[in-house]
Amino acid sequence: MSMMNNYRKGWALRYLREAKAELTAAQKTPYLAPSLVLEALRKAQAAIYYSFGDPAFIEVIVHQTLQRKQLIEDPILRFLVEIERTVQQIVQTSKLESEKAIEQVDDLIQMASEIVELFTGESA
DSSP states (O other), X not given: OOOSOHHHHHHHHHHHHXXXXXXXXXXXXXXXXXXHHHHHHHHHHHHHHHXXXXXXXXXXXXHHHHHHTOOOOOHHHHHHHHHHHHHHHHHHHTTTOHHHHHHHHHHHHHXXXXXXXXXXXXXX
């Protein structure tokens, strides 16, 4: 049974499909890889955010939590903060180590796939 409305479900599935396509394109065209990897990364993150609720609201909470630099007790919020830290780390290093960035983004897309499938009841 789906735990989200059709609007969020549609966007989560769309962003996940697009993230996978961007990553595939990055692997096939190395000269465009840095920008495609970043697009895939952001889209995977958006798919996760849509799975949990309103992405704009979630993004604000995650960024506020990052700024506080306190122990995060809520496991879901801790997970979302770790994803944001990973995103920031990949953004900073993607141009230098594109193969490593592709592997990290692939891992994040796999996590996003599992989350989206859990909340939507569908695989993308």
